[in-house]
Amino acid sequence: MTGKQVKPKEYDPARIRMFSGCALLLVTLLVCFIVPILIHADPYAQDVANGLRSPYAEHIMGTDALGRDIFARLLYGGQTDLIVAMVAVIAPLILGTFLGASGGYYGGWLDTLIMRIADVISAFPFYVLAIALVFVIGNGMGSVFTAIAIVSWVPYCRLVRAEASRIKNLDFISAAKMGNLSDLRIIINHVMPNVMHQALTYAVTDASANIGVIVTLSYFGMGLVPPQPDWGQMLSEGQQYFANGDYYLIFFPALAIIIASFAFSLIGEGLNVDKETR
């Protein structure tokens, strides 16, 4: 068995994924935020006479039933969807990591309690619970954030708990206890930073799932309030004309969703592989 030559870093598949994911996401963000300024696009301007036009020079992606420019709506919708996807990751990340770290660190009844609550939440189908929550709390950006936070901390908690229960037995935790540090401080300062990398990797993948959640919620008419542009609403509005052959109402938002999810997935996978091979 001859030792293989170690491949140079730049051909590392994990890095390629990571790099292309970041590049794709960056391009998507730039397009969504810069282009509308450059072309002075208005997502709200209606021109009913000009409704349901397939792509032509003036409206390169066509217009919707109210004659609004699909391209402009797509860009503005991207602004909200991408930001919501990324921001919505933060609350469950922190909540799940903290609960998981506490459960793993203390063990005993607290651990059992946290994990049983997690079991209850994961017993419901994800979307059913999220939709029910938005229905109860009411429409709007805030309730989308809340629903996502309540539903999706569970995987973070599970991920982190196992690692935390290993770390609590390491000597540096014993040393911290002997140094009179409080449990809360040990959890936040010493346990959480050491389990964070797993949660962060998952968070990136979760961001791509969040796009799906937001889009799904607004597809059902929950979450973001019209006329604020959003990819899910565009899909929902577009589908009634789909049978007439007005493909562009659905095709472009769907493509945007795929591209954005793909970018997040690439980053997540790159992070994950990078961690495994290290």
Add this chain to the structure above:
Amino acid sequence: MNALMTVSNLTIATSNRKLVTGVNLQVTAGEATGLVGESGSGKSMVLRSIMGLLPNGVNVESGVLTYGGKTYDMTDTKRLATLRGQHVTMIFQEPGSALNQLLRIGQQITDAVNSKEHLSKEARRQLALHLLQSVEMRNPEETAKSYPFELSGGMKQRSMIAAATALNPGVILCDEPTTALDVTVQARILDLLKTMMQTTNLGLLYVSHDLAVVSQLCSTVNVMHSGQILEEGSLDQIFHDPQDDYTKKLIAATPTMTGPYQRYEPISDDSLFQMNNVVVSFENKGFTLFHKNNRKTVLHNISLSIGKGEIVGLVGESGSGKSTIARVISGLQPYDSGTLRFDNEPLGKHRTANQNCAIQMVFQDPNASLDPTKTIRQTLQEIVNANHIVPHNQSNEYIVETLERCQIDKELLNRKPKQLSGGQKQRIAIGRALALQPKLLIADEPTSALDVSIQKEILDLLLDLHNKLNLSILFISHDLAVVRSFCSRVVVLQNGKVMEENTTEAIFDHPTDNYTKELLDSIPQKIIR
């Protein structure tokens, strides 16, 4: 004295660095050749290159091996592989991970033979029994049917040796085969290897970091350092007349069983710490469908006292309960019954912050004892500030001062643990304990993960701190030679019971307990200077 196997001019390299350069070795039938060096010296790489088992990215650049009158180019791993198993075999440091956990021992050790000539079931069983008998296994029938996880470390290593000798090889490469074992087990494995060497005319190439072990077994010794053999000679020559400076340093750093004892003059009549009749038991969490949940007692009525400014050694093999005692004293482990007293005050289950600071601990594994996500400054600053040792604005100078005492340069303060060596990490761990101004320092095997020259430095540091600060130390170790040179009183522990307790002098010169005697007899102690 003709050579059974020779390796000449062996060079091993990665794509950008040479790991081993120009190594020449010779193994003689019926004798053991020692290869001694510290971690990172390349000694394991030499063994692996002979087996053709180098990790990916590491290659043999040049080297010639002769065995049985034939010459092998060591870059030709395919041809080298024909030696493997039949002529040259290897045993490893961790017998646990070297065996397949899912196969019975009998099957595993006969696999090599079975792959050459298909054996009948009965023949295979007979062969397994024969092999296990040859490694002096007490109960070969039963062992052959066992899985590795049912065996002790020593039995696993015996099984590995049985597997390695199944095809009657000429040479066995030994990669620290006794390092992970207790000292009494180590002595028995070394005896076994010695007997096998004599009866079957085996040649051994024995790699170890432990000069004392090598001195027990080997007739020739090679000293290796940063990829080169610095010195080669007979055992006598290396130990009594070393030529190379590094060899001299290595021998000087190895603790010996001669030399003066540490003595302790009590400063006052009160002892600093007392432990009376402490009992600790754990719940046996296992598969308890039909059995009652039972508790396993790990400490039976332990009583122990440590004087002010005294160094007490706590000696025992793995599972004897020495780490549990450390955790009870440090307050990390709840106990069932018994009392603790510290500084003339009872030590309750809930300690005051001052009591916590007064008892500090240094741990075995330097890699686990510092938070990998924090810089050294952050780690120390946090506990210094949390305990208000000095006013906040002076904490930085205080930390620098404390670490300087432990010979840690202040430039290392902004580093994270992964940028530090094992010895540095251990010094910092000592510094962290000192920063809280303890009266009692518990050192739980603080040097057993370190190289021998660094062990010496750490022990010297502890001794220096003990002298300057009048620090009491409870020194826990499995290494009797270290304890002998370091402690003034020794407590011998076996299976959670104190077997003997006396001054170091009395324990080592006139042991009364049988277990203590067995421990002392097991120490590899051929080095006499």
